[in-house]
Amino acid sequence: MSKHSIINKILFYFLSVTTIVFMLFSFLIYSFYELTLVDLCIDDLEIQSDVISDLALEYINNSTIENSKYLWEYVEKFNKYSGVDLILSDAIGYVYLVSNSVHKNLLGKQINIEKDVITKISVYDSDLQKKVYKLTKPLYNSNIYKGSITLILDDGYISLKLLNIKVFMIILYIFLMIIIGVIYYLLLRKILVKPIEIINNTAKRFASGDVCKRVYINSKDEIGELSNSFNYMAESLDKIDSNRREFLSNVSHELRTPLTTIIGFLSGILDGIISPKDHIEKLTIVYDEVKRLSRLVNDLLDLTAIESGKFTLRPRVIELNSLIKYTVKNFEQEIEQNDIVMEVFFEQNSINVVADEDRLVQVLNNLIANAIKYCDNKKRINISTKIKNNKAVVNIFNTAKLLSEDEFNNIWVRFYKNDKSRTRRGSTGLGLSIVRNIISQFREDIWVENRTKEQGVSFIFTLQLSS
DSSP, X not given: OXXXXXXXXXXHHHHHHHHHHHHHHHHHHHHHHHHHHHHHHHHHXXXXXXXXXXXXXXXXXXXXXXXXHHHHHHHHHHHHHHOEEEEEEETTSBEEEESSGGGGGGTTOBOOOOSSSOEEEEEEETTTTEEEEEEEEEEEETTEEEEEEEEEEEHHHXXXXXXXXXXXXXXXXXXXXXXXXXXXXXXXXXXXXXXXXXXXXXXHHHHTTOTTOOOOOOOSSHHHHHHHHHHHHHHHHHHHHHHHHHHHHHHHHHHHHHHHHHHHHHHHHHHTOSOGGGHHHHXXXXXXXXXXXXXXXXXXXXXXXXXXXXXXXXXXXXXXHHHHHHHHHXXXXXXXXXXXXXXXXXXXXXXXXEEOHHHHHHHHHHHHHHHHHTOOTTOEEEEEEEEETTEEEEEEEEEOOOOOHHHHHHTTSTTOOOSGGGGSTTOOSOHHHHHHHHHHHTTOOEEEEEETTTTEEEEEEEEEEOO
């Protein structure tokens, strides 16, 4: 596993946060333990002093070997358990018994003891050369003062307790970090790293050309969404690749057909196979094919410019009705030749829109040419404009066979020619695709409708009104 692996980074950040939280928690626990430990030890001294005072009184009243043995056995056990030393003094304050040889210099010396109260003090012991806690308790027998006991708790004992709790916390921290780290590592491998590795390996195979490979991760979380998005992207790229191959095939076909015609006729003329009297006829066909090639190239350039984002619009205010009249006039000869009845209806005398005039003319030319091309025997075309929902709406209708569901789904696709009649000479199969892309550049809508009652098809698009 690489040192730059995501699992290492996540583990580092997780364990860092866990360490900080654990340290803060341990500090609070340690501080509380430190504050209460002294009080607990002093309270324990008070409890044990009651037992020791009884043994000490028996020893003072009757200094026998047996009483001394009982006293020292208990003191030794207590010292081993709690680290407490004992100093025993008589009624006038002379020390005559110590449990720790360190304090033997006190033997035979008189110490000042308050006879009426239990005293608890924290002092520096010069003999031990460290801080100690002392508890002095007077001894009474039948209300007669017999002496006192002084219990000495070494601060080192408390420090040792604190050290033990520190060591315990460190060991606990190391143990927990190992357990948590291993568990978290395994979980990360299962829920994060492995799915990412699957997606990564699939992406590499996809990049190498295996576009059929997909990711299958049964998860409802973000990783599952990522795998679904990857599969969606794969489907889209597969479709784009398929469209690209189909596009190249269509372009090749569209170019090959007129080029074959041009080469055939020119070769016939140059080789003398075609008689001079037929030259004008054949050259006219060649000229038409050259114009078709020119239209195809221009349409391809327009479509490429639109889809690559290099399509420049120059919007300005345009009087829509006048522009439609002007465009229809350009088709007068073709309309007359096909005996088509062209009717134009304007709901309002003037409609001002904001658009690129040249591109809008291109849209109108393509849609009117398309209407003329597919007009049926009834030969009627209606063009109308109106204002609806604060938009200018243009409707170009021609009588024709109603569109099938497949045609509805593919009518905007480049080179789509489901209807064999669309393969007729002069069609590039790009006009409607260009129209939709131009209207999209205007940030407007365009759609097609079957008009069952009128037995025809309408292409409808919207334009922005000028304020």
